[in-house]
Amino acid sequence: MFNTDALQLFLDRLRPNSLVSRMLWLTLLSVFLAQFIATAIWYSHSKVRELEGLESASTSMALSFTSTVTFFQSLPIEYRHIVLDQLRNAGGTRYFVSFNKEEIIIEPFKSTQLKEAAIQTFKEVLAEKLPRQKVIKVEFSRPENLHILKNDILLSDLPRSWAHHTLSLEPFYPPILVVQFELDTNEWVYIAAVLPAPYMMLSDDILTTQQIWFFGFITALLLLFIFIMVRLQTKPLKKLAHAANHLSMDIDQAPLIEEGASELITATRAFNRMQLRLRRYIQDREHLFSAISHDLKTPITRLRLRVELIDDPIKEAKFTQDLDDLEMMVKGALQCVKDTDIHENIMEVDIKTLLSFIAETYNTKHERVSIRAKSIQPLHCKPLALxxxxxxxxxxxxxxxCSVFVDVKESGDYLLITIDDCGPGIPENDLNNVFEPYYRMDHTKEGHGLGLGISKNIIRGHGGELNLSNVRTGGLRASISIPRVINES
Incomplete structure (x- = not known):
């Protein structure tokens, strides 16, 4: 069965996401596009010039063939072989010429535009110069397949001094042109030759093997330079993203070094200034709350002393209750600030071990907290805050x-923690209100109504989210999602 999810995952991996991969793909595309356009223009112009040169060379050879045929036709039949042998021995001909009693069957060379143009030129010139010749055969053949003298004799069967030096141009072994004229019944003239350079190979390839290797080498070298350049330019950008990701958990991290392109230097400088302003804001807030706490303790103590001087017990109890509430609010506000702004280093924490340590407090007599966590990778976080x-x-x-079930799992780049209890749950209208400071639904139990707000702020400080929802089967569910922090250089 075809797995569409696996295919989608494979396509997602092929999709360029990083700046480096996108730059490399765009560079590769631009190089191929530029090479394609340049090759198309070059090929169209060079092909016209090549065809013109090939037609001129073919015309010259055809005229030479005409002269050869005319010369041998002027000789008596009994002298033709004698003159031909003398020319071969003296090396006086650039072609292989023979008189045969039958037409030699030629295995044709593969058809190309240059081959067809050459054959057409030969036929036109020979037909014009030799109008009495009714049968003219023109074809190209590979040297290893060339039949010569007879249909059962190959070029390789002849002594090398006969035709190899004329037709087999090692190491190129170009295709051989064969022209046959029927002079009379059982009398054929056989002329074989090689086209002059640079047309001898009849190559019609757009790109040769050497050009492809050169193009591949230049492209690889260009991609390497682009990769190094973009890698160096994106390194400060990665450091900036890494520092921004850690800002919520470590406001006191060292300022970034201003490096890279001018735009990156400007962004890094702005980030350092923002971090400095945030650090000063948090310090000022801590000093403010500390000063408020210190300043409120004295009047609260003074008011308690004055309450003791009141003779009416009912009024005294009311004033004492108001002072207790005021002192509780001051302590709660200070606790909220201290618990949220925990200054500690980021460390790798084993979540399963941390939850097991917390559960031990409640599982002394009865198992009230159960944990389900498979093999979970350590999480970079503030251990005390989490x-x-x-x-x-x-x-x-x-x-x-009464009892709690904790489930821990991983989903992509996030760690998901679900905490379910067996209680009555919370009304839908109050699911968001319980995160507000001093908001309490049950005033009979101890607490200041700050715990959930502190927990939400801690999770948000790690870049995650904390949400509450009611379970259909009963109970309340706290869902935590924390992104994993990956250290990148």
Missing amino acids: KRCLSNLIDNGVKYG
Whole structure:
């Protein structure tokens, strides 16, 4: 059965996503397009010049063949072989000429535009110069397939001094032109020759093997230079993305080095300034809350002393309750700031081990917290902050639902943690309100109503999300998704 998901995954991998791969693909496409256009223009112009040169060379050879045939026709029949042998021995001819009693069957060479143009030129010139010759055969053959003298004799069967030096031009072995004239019954003139350079090979290839190798080498060299150049230019960009990804978890990371192209230097400089402003803002907020805490302790203590001077017990109890609430709000606000802004280094944490350590607190007598986690890769995070977040969620699940089930799994570049309890759940209208500070649905139990808000801020500080939903079978589900932080150089 055809797996469409596997095909889609394969196509996604082939799709260029990074800047380097896209630049390489665009460069390769542009090189092929430029080479195609240049080759098409060059081929069209060179083909016209080549055909003109081939027709001129073929006309010259055809006229020479005409002179040869006319010369031998003027000789008596009994002298033709004698003169032909003398010319061969003296090396006085550039062609192989023989008189045969039958037509020699020629195995044709593959058809090309140049071959057909040469044959057509030979036929036209020979027909014009030798109008009395009714039968003229023109064809090209490979040297290894060329029949000579008789139909059962190949060129390779003859002594090398007879025709090899004229027809077999080693190491090229070009196709051989064969022209046959029927002078009379059982009397044929056989002329074999090789076209002059550069037309001897009758090659009609657009690109030769050497050109393809040269084109491949130049393209590979260009892609290598483009890869190195883009790699060097994108290295600062990767560092910038890496630093931006870690900014929410490590506001005190070292400033980036301003390097690369001018646009990258400008972006890096802006990022460093933004990080500095954020760091100063957080420090100012911490100092502000510390000052508020310090300043509020004195009037609260002074008010408690004055409450003790009130004679009315009812009023005294009301004032004391208001002061307790005020002190609780101040402590809760400070706790919210301290728990959210945890200054610690990012480390690799084994989530399964961390959850098992948290579950031990609740599983001393009865197993209230069960965990299901397969082989999970370590997560780059702030260990203390993540532990506080998961402890708050599990503690709420045990407090309101008695038992908790934790499921951990991976999905792409995200770590998914699901915490289900067996409690009554939360009304749909309050699923988002419970993250607000001091929002409490059950005032009978201890707490300031800050735990869920702190947990959500911690998860968001890691670049993730925390959501609550009611389970159809009963209970509340806390869903956490945290992106994995990949260290890239």
